[in-house]
Amino acid sequence: MYFHREGRKIIAITLVSVLAIxxxxxxxxxxxxxxxxxFIIILIGLAFWxxxxxxxxxxxxxxxxxxxxxxxxxxxxTIEETYEKEYIKDDCIQISIFMxxxxxxxxxxxxxxxxxxxxxxxxxxxxASYPKSSDLNERSSVGIRLENGNxxxxxxxxGAMARRIVCYAxxxxxxxxxxxxxxxxxxxxxxxxxxxxxxxxxxxxxxxKNAITPICSFGK
Numbered sequence: 001m002y003f004h005r006e007g008r009k010i011i012a013i014t015l016v017s018v019l020a021i022x023x024x025x026x027x028x029x030x031x032x033x034x035x036x037x038x039f040i041i042i043l044i045g046l047a048f049w050x051x052x053x054x055x056x057x058x059x060x061x062x063x064x065x066x067x068x069x070x071x072x073x074x075x076x077x078t079i080e081e082t083y084e085k086e087y088i089k090d091d092c093i094q095i096s097i098f099m100x101x102x103x104x105x106x107x108x109x110x111x112x113x114x115x116x117x118x119x120x121x122x123x124x125x126x127x128a129s130y131p132k133s134s135d136l137n138e139r140s141s142v143g144i145r146l147e148n149g150n151x152x153x154x155x156x157x158x159g160a161m162a163r164r165i166v167c168y169a170x171x172x173x174x175x176x177x178x179x180x181x182x183x184x185x186x187x188x189x190x191x192x193x194x195x196x197x198x199x200x201x202x203x204x205x206x207x208x209k210n211a212i213t214p215i216c217s218f219g220k
Contacts, residue, residue: 004054004106006166006183011051018047049101053185056106061178061211067201068110068216069177070208071154072190074099076215079200084193087117087143087153093200095192095215097208099159099184107156107181107190108210109144115173117143117153120165140167142181150218153193156184178211194218 003011021043029036062069078096099105120140138158145151156165167182169175184190192215199217202208208215 003051004056004183006054006185008054011054014047014050018043053101053105055104057104059209059211062214063177064214065112066217066219067214068152068192068194068198068218069108070097070210070213070215071110071181071192072097072099072107072208072210073103073105074189074208076202076204076206076208077189078191079202079204081196082193084153086119086141088151088193088195090195092193092195093198093216095194095200095202096189097192098189104210105185105188106183106210107154108178109175109181110154110192110215111144111146111152111177113144113146113152113175115142115169115171115175116145116151117141118167118169118171120167138165140165140169140182142167142169144175146218148219150195150198152195153191154181155191155193156182157189157191158184159188192216 022040025036025040074097076095077098078094080094081091082094084090084092084094118141122138140156142154143151144154156167158165164185165182166184169181194216197218200215201217202213202215
């Protein structure tokens, strides 16, 4: 296991802050009560949670030329037909993965292809599991053309706690399946829009893992 570069500064600040508070209390508190010990326990627990949030576990990635692999850890909350108006501009299937604060928050490309579209949109911070959050929340959309000509769109969506979406995609970039696409801090979701001809391999409430779980299949 290692820690994502987006969290290294936050982890360092957290550890220094906790240490400084502990030292200050050790020097100033003459009589320790259960309240002081409880405060220290809560502080350590918060620091542990922040450090754990930025973890990147080592995994054996799934590689497939005929399947899209989950771009995020989390729970499938939406599988529905919709019209995607930004990049695909056609009827398609939307697969949404909700990431809780306990999930690994690195996002990865679900397939090989060429990035043809990248757009960041400002928005609200509704709970990410809310169906309309895909259109109303702050988001970053990445359109990818597969080698067989099919087009998909991956959308990072901020949630109620998320306040920063990091997207590494660049238009014209050739990307590989499971390569890092970006990171979202503190609770969010990732939507994948695929052609209606694709076969969906997951169901609502299924748990998926980025770079491991196939979410849909298509012809080569």
